[in-house]
Amino acid sequence: MPEGDTVWQAARRLHEALAGEVLIRSDFRVPKYATVDLTGRRVLSTVPRGKHLLTRFEGGLTLHTHLRMEGAWKVYGAGERWRGGPGHQIRVILGTEHRTAVGYRLQVLELLRTTEEERVVGHLGPDLLGPDWDPERALANLRTDPARPLGEALLDQRNLAGIGNIYKSELCFLLGATPWLPVGALPADRAEKLPGLAHRLLEANRDRPVRQTTGLRHQDLFVYGRAPRPCLRCRTSVRVADQGDGSQERPTYWCPTCQTGPAPAPDAPQRWRERHRRSPS
Ligand SMILES: [Zn+2]
DSSP states (O other): OOOHHHHHHHHHHHHHHHTTOBOSEEEEOSGGGTTOOOTTOBEEEEEEETTEEEEEETTTEEEEEEOTTTOEEEEEETTOOOOSSOGGGEEEEEEOSSEEEEEESOSEEEEEEGGGHHHHHTTOOOBTTSTTOOHHHHHHHHTTSTTSBHHHHHHOTTTSBOOOHHHHHHHHHHHTBOTTSBGGGSOHHHHHHHHHHHHHHHHHHTTOSSOOSSOOSSOOOSSTTOTTSBOTTTOOBOEEEEEESSSSEEEEEEOTTTSBSOOOOTTSOOOHHHHHHHOOO
16 A cells, blocks of 8 residues: 555656646556547646545546555656556556656546545545645544554544555554554553654655655664564564454554554464565555
């Protein structure tokens, strides 16, 4: 699952490449839209909403895409070689006179009326990188289910939109709580810091090519992807275990010394290894 800052960067790339231009190429390679032709329409904008991308066209049409685990939007100039993957992974091509945007492996690709966008993004909580960001509402949403493990609550885009698996682990570390600590057990002073902390992390990384949460020169992340190496603060071995509801379990990293709260036993079954090789986020 991508982080909100990755989606924000993808939206900016698409916006800069296409907005204001008229499409001279439109090629939908999914059966449902095989006959759709958007050539001649001007592209108005691309905006991110949490991890969703909305590309709007003249005539009140919106293309809704979501990168999920493996999707990507690439932008190419004329004559540039396409490097996003083999041709059979292309789901859509949108070209203007100067730029071509290619959507690879997009698992969500849907055309809808612009007036109906709420249907696909209306469920999202306040967007960490959006104009609607509202820290009080995000915290209130997180607290609606006090028994829920902190890590799961942070990933639930209905609470606040933009946190993926990397920021989940890093935020729990910065809060000194394991991802399995019930939200309601987080001390009030730390809970109140949470939305602001999440917002600052995503804002700070919005324009960075490499994600950074530590402020340290040679270490980008505190715990994510670092098991079993020593914690940067206390030198305890960083641990990893699955967290999820059974259908979607994700590798979750934490320091058992710096973070207090429940955690799986060290010999708990680990299902993350096979998937981890494919996609870390
Ligand atoms: Zn530590």
